[in-house]
Amino acid sequence: MNCEILAVGTELLLGNTVNTDAADLSGLLSGLGVNVFWHTVVGDNPARLKEAVAIARKRADLIVTTGGLGPTYDDLTKNVLAEAFGKKLELHQDEADFLKAWFARNSHSKYTDNNLQQAYLPEGCTVFHNDWGTAPGCAFAAEGVHVIMLPGPPRECIPMFKACAAPYIRSLSDQVIFSRQIRVFGMGESAIESLFRSEMERMANPSLATYAKFGEVMLRATAKADTEAEAEAMCRPVVEKVRAVLGDKVYGVDVPSMEALCLDIMTERGLTLSAAESLTGGLIGERFTALPGASAVFRGGAVTYCDEVKAALLGIDPALIAAKGAVSREVAAAMARDVRKAVGADVGLSATGLAGPDGDGVNPVGTVFVGLADRDSVWVRALSLGTGRARVRQSAANHAFDMLRRYLQRLPIETW
Amino acid sequence: MNCEILAVGTELLLGNTVNTDAADLSGLLSGLGVNVFWHTVVGDNPARLKEAVAIARKRADLIVTTGGLGPTYDDLTKNVLAEAFGKKLELHQDEADFLKAWFARNSHSKYTDNNLQQAYLPEGCTVFHNDWGTAPGCAFAAEGVHVIMLPGPPRECIPMFKACAAPYIRSLSDQVIFSRQIRVFGMGESAIESLFRSEMERMANPSLATYAKFGEVMLRATAKADTEAEAEAMCRPVVEKVRAVLGDKVYGVDVPSMEALCLDIMTERGLTLSAAESLTGGLIGERFTALPGASAVFRGGAVTYCDEVKAALLGIDPALIAAKGAVSREVAAAMARDVRKAVGADVGLSATGLAGPDGDGVNPVGTVFVGLADRDSVWVRALSLGTGRARVRQSAANHAFDMLRRYLQRLPIETW
Numbered sequence: 139m140n141c142e143i144l145a146v147g148t149e150l151l152l153g154n155t156v157n158t159d160a161a162d163l164s165g166l167l168s169g170l171g172v173n174v175f176w177h178t179v180v181g182d183n184p185a186r187l188k189e190a191v192a193i194a195r196k197r198a199d200l201i202v203t204t205g206g207l208g209p210t211y212d213d214l215t216k217n218v219l220a221e222a223f224g225k226k227l228e229l230h231q232d233e234a235d236f237l238k239a240w241f242a243r244n245s246h247s248k249y250t251d252n253n254l255q256q257a258y259l260p261e262g263c264t265v266f267h268n269d270w271g272t273a274p275g276c277a278f279a280a281e282g283v284h285v286i287m288l289p290g291p292p293r294e295c296i297p298m299f300k301a302c303a304a305p306y307i308r309s310l311s312d313q314v315i316f317s318r319q320i321r322v323f324g325m326g327e328s329a330i331e332s333l334f335r336s337e338m339e340r341m342a343n344p345s346l347a348t349y350a351k352f353g354e355v356m357l358r359a360t361a362k363a364d365t366e367a368e369a370e371a372m373c374r375p376v377v378e379k380v381r382a383v384l385g386d387k388v389y390g391v392d393v394p395s396m397e398a399l400c401l402d403i404m405t406e407r408g409l410t411l412s413a414a415e416s417l418t419g420g421l422i423g424e425r426f427t428a429l430p431g432a433s434a435v436f437r438g439g440a441v442t443y444c445d446e447v448k449a450a451l452l453g454i455d456p457a458l459i460a461a462k463g464a465v466s467r468e469v470a471a472a473m474a475r476d477v478r479k480a481v482g483a484d485v486g487l488s489a490t491g492l493a494g495p496d497g498d499g500v501n502p503v504g505t506v507f508v509g510l511a512d513r514d515s516v517w518v519r520a521l522s523l524g525t526g527r528a529r530v531r532q533s534a535a536n537h538a539f540d541m542l543r544r545y546l547q548r549l550p551i552e553t554w
Numbered sequence: 555m556n557c558e559i560l561a562v563g564t565e566l567l568l569g570n571t572v573n574t575d576a577a578d579l580s581g582l583l584s585g586l587g588v589n590v591f592w593h594t595v596v597g598d599n600p601a602r603l604k605e606a607v608a609i610a611r612k613r614a615d616l617i618v619t620t621g622g623l624g625p626t627y628d629d630l631t632k633n634v635l636a637e638a639f640g641k642k643l644e645l646h647q648d649e650a651d652f653l654k655a656w657f658a659r660n661s662h663s664k665y666t667d668n669n670l671q672q673a674y675l676p677e678g679c680t681v682f683h684n685d686w687g688t689a690p691g692c693a694f695a696a697e698g699v700h701v702i703m704l705p706g707p708p709r710e711c712i713p714m715f716k717a718c719a720a721p722y723i724r725s726l727s728d729q730v731i732f733s734r735q736i737r738v739f740g741m742g743e744s745a746i747e748s749l750f751r752s753e754m755e756r757m758a759n760p761s762l763a764t765y766a767k768f769g770e771v772m773l774r775a776t777a778k779a780d781t782e783a784e785a786e787a788m789c790r791p792v793v794e795k796v797r798a799v800l801g802d803k804v805y806g807v808d809v810p811s812m813e814a815l816c817l818d819i820m821t822e823r824g825l826t827l828s829a830a831e832s833l834t835g836g837l838i839g840e841r842f843t844a845l846p847g848a849s850a851v852f853r854g855g856a857v858t859y860c861d862e863v864k865a866a867l868l869g870i871d872p873a874l875i876a877a878k879g880a881v882s883r884e885v886a887a888a889m890a891r892d893v894r895k896a897v898g899a900d901v902g903l904s905a906t907g908l909a910g911p912d913g914d915g916v917n918p919v920g921t922v923f924v925g926l927a928d929r930d931s932v933w934v935r936a937l938s939l940g941t942g943r944a945r946v947r948q949s950a951a952n953h954a955f956d957m958l959r960r961y962l963q964r965l966p967i968e969t970w
Contacts (some may be wrong), residue, residue: 153580211747293945
């Protein structure tokens, strides 16, 4: 099945918004055995969208649109697609009721007649209810082409694809695609690729591919077979081979992230967590508490962005900071130890360093110390994370979670 | 001038790489008065690239390609484009000499005959020398179409566009485009649009358009004229009209975000900030400290994810929490007041509430209290932010920054 992803939105053509949906959907679609051969972006312009649909239906078996499902007059994806395939738009009462209830609950947004437009969908379509926003998506088949329409905002588009579009696509084929995601932290994509190049080039079914994402690497083993059990069995030796070669750099298979893995293990063992953050400014806590159920594990912590606050909130000795510097192994250790005590948690994480763009005159930008403390011990990683403020901060948080999962999996922690 | 950006690279279709070039080039091109009407991505496949070029040349006056200029066998952009426009590839001796010298200097890269491929460019083209990598770009005009070819890596593509392609494009046109971004918080996109629908539909030059982004709305006024001063003058009444209608819901014009505006004002006035976060788990601190220069203003704060930590780190009376509940106006007020004192800042922000998916048995999911305290006073907004854990958390942080900018702009704060 050959697919075109067609994004609709003038904001993409003006450069206001990066089309991350296209990349994320491409990864998800290739995991379902779909060949994505084209990405197209057009603006909120009916004539140009119509032309783009005419081109897409000639070359693709599956058209996935993103965007243009909202309530405003330039949201026209449904209208143009329905017309192109000779379908009428019908009011879906369930969606209309949902919209009214949603606006009644959300006092700051006012319900207008425009909003009802969102409840009109092509006749005979499969409705994708939007649990992450208000505009529903949908899917239909017509004239040998499958059309899937998803909302544009990534927070709605990606969950809706996983919950609604993926099962729809799976139902179209008699063959089952099965894939395993092997998640790796601590090694670059090209180094990993050179270790598995022969497998990656030789293998078609099962196949192996690498994806670099947010400072870590994901390997995907995919197999196609008549039954899920068969496809799963085909993936197994590939996963085992990767695990054998990469060892404990593999932090999990089919887990969403390092922090999600940590949350699961800590919930199961009844352990609690705390964090003291300098350069990350709250990012470690933010990423952990983004996970539903985090409140069973995460007790809290301190954002100690300036030195005095390290003393005021955590009781860190100002003399230690004066002697060693705020960006030091010793202060990272003290932060992890003291935040654990201050909030009464089993484990404390810490991060101190220089995210840039300015250095401190002593250490270069990218100098970071990440700490982990339990009741008995403290571990610190000394890192040089390069430049780029956002990248340095995310990378520091990645290391904190890598140390935590190694601690929880009883592996060596100071591996850097 | 109507433009298509045509990216070439299988990595984009597999989801390994996000097409940030398309967004960045779009912003730069619209700043030059070029209408970017299409983005297309195809893989390293000569047949599909040839088809994509055939489509692009029919609808666009300017085709900007990215990627596929490297030395490997699947780098075929120049070959396909040159052939499509009936041009031969010629060896450019200057580029060949540069390549040889580059490889002599960079001992870790080995020069092979493949590398010389990069020095072959379409006959009669304008060569864009690559100061940021090895593959040169180029531009040519043929059969009424302008073609610009740029390398794919953003570190090469964007600087080469600015240094080489932008002057080339400017030399083709005699008009200038100017735009202003009006940023609004506290009103939905469709409500705003219904207020300005007649302007939006009537106006072509200057034009007005709305974009919803991360829980806020941006309006863009754009004008095209012979000089920048003239275009700027055409935008002015549009901006004034929007300001007059939306009042203090407009938080700024041509500012990047609420938190960036707050950082600027607080830096200028020498004010410092702190935050006590429950449901946001560090997000307010994280967003503020993502800004370079935040350390001059943000002193730190506490992530008080469980009740005991509110007492342990901030000294909040457990009896108050027991009497009013952790999710209450009173606790939000105490958190803002006490974090300000604990870290010695001029202003304290706070957020407490239920992000979901689970409620607390008393308040519905989405119940949020956001607080702001200075030395003399404290303000609290009581909010119902609906459902969706990530959305509720981002929205709570948005409200914290809206309260802060209203405080700094001396406007009413408890507007909810």
